[in-house]
Amino acid sequence: MISKLVTKIKQTDAPIVVGLDPTMSNIPAKILDKEISEKGETFEAVGAAILEYNKALIDAVHDLVPAVKPQIAMYEQFGIPGLVAFTETVKYARQKGLIVIGDVKRGDIGSTSTAYANAHLGKVMVGKTSLAAFDEDFCTVNPYLGTDGIKPFIDVCNENDRGIFILVKTSNPSSGEFQDRVLHDEDSTLYEAVGFKVREWAKLSMDGAYSNIGAVVGATYPKMGEILRRIMPKSYILVPGYGAQGATGKDLKPFFDKDGLGAIINSSRGIIAAYKNAKYEKFGEDGFADAARAAVIDMKEDIRVNIH
């Protein structure tokens, strides 16, 4: 699957993933109000509004970027109707040729991790019928439980040609509380130790020049990104934290290989809620999708000038 992502990154010349993290405050009021007037103040109304919003965003950016990354928490909070919107968003994006990275941060052990992997990347047999639940191309995984938690995901990736991004160094301010701790036995930090494990795991699912087993490293920590880029040479790095979380184009270079590959940068609010940003206010709320398109084009340029 990673080779497919690399091909699409080259085709679009955009190492960019658009984060589809809908909130009730960034869905244009017109869309949400219409659904509430039809379906009442219900999760069904919110789910329908999310899907309409996402479809318009996907239509506006699908030729510019290789991938989208729906954050499942933003759907899960609206219960079953929210998760229906998640599923339909995944389907619609894939129909439009986009690669879908499910930002689900799942992680458990043994047969439970297999169940999560099957839920998001695999299939389940019911009698003689093979069925897929959420059917993403990649998903994000939490490493805290060790190999028992990761190996079932790798197996499902190999069976279904899918990929994962394992949390290594997250973009948030408190990520260092545990991740930056220095380990006694090897004078490395926990995030480096996780990086070394990712390097081992990556060997189990190579697909062209890179592995289906990637890593998440926050754009807010470029020096650590540089270290981790070296530790995990075969792993693509999914980089959150650009834009709304404070990282800029200048912070991104360390995450990339010399040929401009090896990393994919996420922006969520900066694109999907661009219409609320003074820079794009000329589009107005009705022009939210055009504003998103303009923001993607600007982001593409910001990355281009900074990584080459």
Add this chain to the structure above:
Amino acid sequence: MISKLVTKIKQTDAPIVVGLDPTMSNIPAKILDKEISEKGETFEAVGAAILEYNKALIDAVHDLVPAVKPQIAMYEQFGIPGLVAFTETVKYARQKGLIVIGDVKRGDIGSTSTAYANAHLGKVMVGKTSLAAFDEDFCTVNPYLGTDGIKPFIDVCNENDRGIFILVKTSNPSSGEFQDRVLHDEDSTLYEAVGFKVREWAKLSMDGAYSNIGAVVGATYPKMGEILRRIMPKSYILVPGYGAQGATGKDLKPFFDKDGLGAIINSSRGIIAAYKNAKYEKFGEDGFADAARAAVIDMKEDIRVNIH
């Protein structure tokens, strides 16, 4: 919420939570086949079978134990119909007076963690209507992202009188890969460092003698359980790993306080699939619920003789 759990543990004299982890192989064939014959080889059939199975199990044990713990991965793999079964299971168990611990192991940052917390323990406002998505009493949370990931859960716990159990030392064989690493600056392990943080976080949501902020520590590591019991005096410990994962009654004492409180032991397969165990084969497949009841009574005795 923890005070409610403690009261129910005292009433039932059972520091036991029944893990509702349905798999297609442990659902009695008669139930699954009936649903498939009606609904075809679909997730809808599996979801309906899971719900029937769970309801019978809940009916059989609800007067013996304080709580059940559905493992959401086992539902999520069956897509939307699986998650409908999860939601209905939570509802049914709460109607029967049981406390529900959602084993969801969620964890993200900032507003995303708030979304997960609202999804599982809180409410969301749609217009002027307050709606709950999955509505569990407790859920499990992954600590890898630090305070930014945990604090939103604590806030939602305080707003809604709910609780969480934070993964500290998990029951699986490879849990030591990261959790047992010795930290350079304080000569403690990562799991101890997480334990010290849980002790701090626990202060933010006290409810009687204990905190709504508990911890997960595997029964398979009793010596670490003893250490963590001391590090986190105000946190209830949710203890997986008894039974199918190899821990026995003798391993449990270190997790409890002197008065027999402070810990709640989970068993999943050992109870819900007891009918497949030679010890309970007299019940037969049709007697799966009675077999589960007998297994709970035996587990209760095993804990009683070992912790007092």
